[in-house]
Amino acid sequence: MKKLIVFFSTLIVVFCFSQEKVSDTIKSPSVTDTLSAKKTPDDVMKDINMVNAAPKKIIEISPTKAGLYAAILPGLGQAYNKKYWKIPIVLGAIGTGVGIAMWNDKQYRRYREAFIAELNGQKHEFTGIAGVTKDVLGRTQDRAKRQRDYAIAITAGVYLLSIIDAVVDAHLAPIKNDPDLAFAPVIIMDPTGFEPSKPGIGIRYRF
Secondary structure (H helix, E strand, C coil): CHHHHHHHHHHHHHHHHHCCCHHHHCCCCCHHHHHHHHCCHHHHHHHHHHHHCCCCCCCCCCHHHHHHHHHHCCCHHHHHCCCHHHHHHHHHHHHHHHHHHHHHHHHHHHHHHHHHHHHCCCCCCCCCCCCCCHHHHHHHHHHHHHHHHHHHHHHHHHHHHHHHHHHHHHHHHHHHCCCCEEEEEEEECCCCCCCCCEEEEEEEECC
16 A cells, blocks of 8 residues: 555656646747748838838028028028038138229229329329320229229129028028938930930939
């Protein structure tokens, strides 16, 4: 009887230890396995398209501020629009115009004083030079004055153009940063094949 009890006790112990937990034998599927099992190439392409279609942040630029900054200081409106490469062009054009206007104004005053002195019979810096008469001095001063006025007018025009450029750039900024609108260089092919290919600009708009 004792042997029988010992036998059954040993059998029960062995049976209990031979059992394994379900959590130990069954491996829970990982996220990678689940995705790889369910994802198809079409699903992957859809995910990529969704990422590419995510809305991009559009920088808001005020045309009023751009025009005001450009009016206060040439080139400041371009800096506000982040068009830094335009700043040297604006400053160079306006600076050149101002320099030419100042030089011609100096020449005008110089010949003006000599012309007045010649009319009054007084000596001046051109006295004694052959061919220098009151008529010559008068024409020279008029030419210097005319060139000064042209330089001032051109400089003022460049100044106004810099303001207009800043305002227009600010207006076009949302369009340029729109992810649904793109400009890209393209090669225009002649469908008939008679004309050679030509470079052009392609406009792509996505609804």
